[in-house]
Amino acid sequence: MSIASAPPAAGSARDLTRRFLKDPGAVIALLVFAAFGVAGFGAPLIAPQNPYDLAQVDILDSLLEPGSESFTGMTYWLGTDGQGRDMLSAILYGIRISLVVGLASGLLALAFGTVVGLIAAYRRGWVDTLLMRIVDLQLSFPTILVALILLVILGRGVDKIIFALVVVQWAYFARTVRGVALVEGARDYVEAARGLRLGGFRILMGHILPNCLPTMLVVATMQMAMAISLEATLSFLGLGLPPTRPSLGLLIANGFDYLQSGRYWISVLPGLVLLAIIISVNVLGDRLRDVLNPRL
Amino acid sequence: MTEYIIRRVLQALLVLIVMTMLVFFGVNVIGNPVYIFASSECDQACLDAIITDLGLDQPIWRQYLTFVGNLVQGDMGRSFTHGVPALHLIFERLPATLELAFSALVLALAFGLPMGIYAGLRPYGWGAKLIMSFSMIAFSLPVFWIGIIMILTFSVQLGWMPSVGRGDTVDLGFVEVSFLTLDGLHHLAMPAFTLSLIMMAMVIRLARAGMREVMFTDYIKFARASGVPERRVLGAHALKNILIPIVTVLGMEFGGVIAFAVVVESIFSWPGVGKMLIDAIAVLDRPLIVAYLICVVFMFVTLNLLVDVLYSLLDPRIRLGGGKA
Numbered sequence: 064m065s066i067a068s069a070p071p072a073a074g075s076a077r078d079l080t081r082r083f084l085k086d087p088g089a090v091i092a093l094l095v096f097a098a099f100g101v102a103g104f105g106a107p108l109i110a111p112q113n114p115y116d117l118a119q120v121d122i123l124d125s126l127l128e129p130g131s132e133s134f135t136g137m138t139y140w141l142g143t144d145g146q147g148r149d150m151l152s153a154i155l156y157g158i159r160i161s162l163v164v165g166l167a168s169g170l171l172a173l174a175f176g177t178v179v180g181l182i183a184a185y186r187r188g189w190v191d192t193l194l195m196r197i198v199d200l201q202l203s204f205p206t207i208l209v210a211l212i213l214l215v216i217l218g219r220g221v222d223k224i225i226f227a228l229v230v231v232q233w234a235y236f237a238r239t240v241r242g243v244a245l246v247e248g249a250r251d252y253v254e255a256a257r258g259l260r261l262g263g264f265r266i267l268m269g270h271i272l273p274n275c276l277p278t279m280l281v282v283a284t285m286q287m288a289m290a291i292s293l294e295a296t297l298s299f300l301g302l303g304l305p306p307t308r309p310s311l312g313l314l315i316a317n318g319f320d321y322l323q324s325g326r327y328w329i330s331v332l333p334g335l336v337l338l339a340i341i342i343s344v345n346v347l348g349d350r351l352r353d354v355l356n357p358r359l
Numbered sequence: 360m361t362e363y364i365i366r367r368v369l370q371a372l373l374v375l376i377v378m379t380m381l382v383f384f385g386v387n388v389i390g391n392p393v394y395i396f397a398s399s400e401c402d403q404a405c406l407d408a409i410i411t412d413l414g415l416d417q418p419i420w421r422q423y424l425t426f427v428g429n430l431v432q433g434d435m436g437r438s439f440t441h442g443v444p445a446l447h448l449i450f451e452r453l454p455a456t457l458e459l460a461f462s463a464l465v466l467a468l469a470f471g472l473p474m475g476i477y478a479g480l481r482p483y484g485w486g487a488k489l490i491m492s493f494s495m496i497a498f499s500l501p502v503f504w505i506g507i508i509m510i511l512t513f514s515v516q517l518g519w520m521p522s523v524g525r526g527d528t529v530d531l532g533f534v535e536v537s538f539l540t541l542d543g544l545h546h547l548a549m550p551a552f553t554l555s556l557i558m559m560a561m562v563i564r565l566a567r568a569g570m571r572e573v574m575f576t577d578y579i580k581f582a583r584a585s586g587v588p589e590r591r592v593l594g595a596h597a598l599k600n601i602l603i604p605i606v607t608v609l610g611m612e613f614g615g616v617i618a619f620a621v622v623v624e625s626i627f628s629w630p631g632v633g634k635m636l637i638d639a640i641a642v643l644d645r646p647l648i649v650a651y652l653i654c655v656v657f658m659f660v661t662l663n664l665l666v667d668v669l670y671s672l673l674d675p676r677i678r679l680g681g682g683k684a
Binding site for chain 2: 200203204205206207208211212215216217288292295296299300301302312315319322323327330331334337338341342345
């Protein structure tokens with residue numbers, strides 16, 4: 064690692080925030096992502112109907128084009144799907160499930176990977192070798208293949224897809240954290256802490272870990288985009304979430320059956336939302352990397 | 360040298376054994392396949408007969424041993440739904456998947472290399488920015504979404520492209536291929552392009568990074584100074600050197616492409632192994648699911664092993680352990 068000797072990113076949190084906010088791309092991405100977050104988590108409050116409450120859904124309203132009116136006078140701004148559900152509401156609820164799966168799997172993988180990476184960097188020796196062998200092995204398999212195998216075995220479910228996504232992501236975090244922790248561990252401030260006879264655990268958690276955080280933040284953002292995309296793919300194949308918890312991927316899959324008959328909105332609209340989320344998270348991660356300058 | 364290869368082969372075998380266990384035990388605890396066979400008037404005796412017939416009355420470890428024993432002899436059991444050996448089904452469907460994957464590989468190189476080289480030569484022009492944005496989009500967008508948009512645009516709206524199946528095939532004696540007929544090519548274009556996007560994005564990035572590094576080396580300067588025409592400097596000297604990492608990465612990614620073919624085959628109803636897997640999962644055809652997963656894992660482990668061994672033959676630092684620790 065030749066770049067590893069570069070000085071750490073300088074600047075206080077306020078300085079970094081200012082640099083981040085100066086970048087129009089970063090601000091737009093943040094706003095878009097925040098808007099989807101609010102829309103998704105506020106879905107029960109702002110959605111015109113609860114698309115999974117059968118009393119509110121009328122099968123006679125099925126397959127209406129965007130902007131049509133229902134018998135009761137409600138306007139379906141984004142049309143309805145094959146069961147007469149309002150697409151706008153279905154998308155809002157779908158955003159929530161996609162975000163929950165992405166966030167939960169990302170955070171769990173981050174936590175697990177960080178622990179493994181710190182242990183490897185701290186213990187060195189055979190523990191390090193063994194853990195990194197496992198990481199190498201895990202990373203040598205394509206993510207989609209591992210996720211596919213796990214979901215075939217486990218079946219559908221929110222908890223199951225989160226588990227599968229954690230399994231395919233943790234190794235990334237473990238490798239990154241180990242790398243950064245090894246570099247940080249060789250710095251003077253750690254030496255100084257050792258000179259003060261601080262305990263190993265305290266040095267690890269209080270001194271090394273905080274300095275790994277910028278890198279972890281960037282990797283976590285990028286991985287979240289990947290997790291959302293992978294969840295959508297698996298749900299599209301009918302392997303991820305159960306039909307009772309339709310994420311954006313499942314909505315797209317439902318609409319796929321109607322695509323050939325020209326009813327594009329059932330599939331395309333949730334897809335556009337998915338696209339916007341993935342791109343905004345990716346841009347966000349990209350800008351964060353520029354600002355925080357971690358050695359990736 | 361020999362020691363390194365032996366160690367690497369043993370490691371690959373260990374991975375294979377662990378994966379067969381994971382897949383076999385995992386798949387065999389889900390659902391109850393007996394009901395696929397049982398008709399509605401099937402009584403207990405008839406159910407028991409089916410269970411014995413499928414070998415499901417044995418303890419699971421004995422089922423596993425039987426499975427491994429048969430596996431070594433190339434027998435992966437019979438598909439529950441098709442009633443023919445699972446391996447036979449896979450070999451029947453595999454050519455379609457391989458054709459799709461290789462077409463994607465060719466497309467990725469044919470489009471990705473020129474784009475990456477261009478972006479590497481003029482890294483600050485608007486052309487390079489456009490190419491790099493394309494690469495980022497191709498890399499981060501879900502493949503299935505791109506496939507859907509292509510079907511919507513070219514099949515539904517414009518009506519130019521067929522969205523289902525393989526089209527006319529030509530029998531080459533041992534294998535049937537689509538790419539030799541006009542109709543087959545017509546059917547192949549969209550799925551192959553969709554599948555190639557991730558690889559294409561990777562080729563663009565690697566070629567660009569390679570070009571930017573290579574163009575500042577002494578041998579390029581020397582070639583230019585000695586009056587070698589620019590075409591030859593790029594085509595012969597630079598290209599050769601950027602190809603090494605690209606070939607390595609593509610070799611290791613090929614297993615991933617086969618796995619991703621599941622998605623593309625489902626969207627375009629391409630009759631390959633991936634589509635078969637999704638159908639098998641829907642009806643809980645355990646032997647077929649297990650056979651598919653094991654074949655893909657086997658293919659993947661073998662590819663990785665080959666890349667590693669080839670690399671160690673080319674680069675002594677790796678086999679002597681002097682590379683990354």
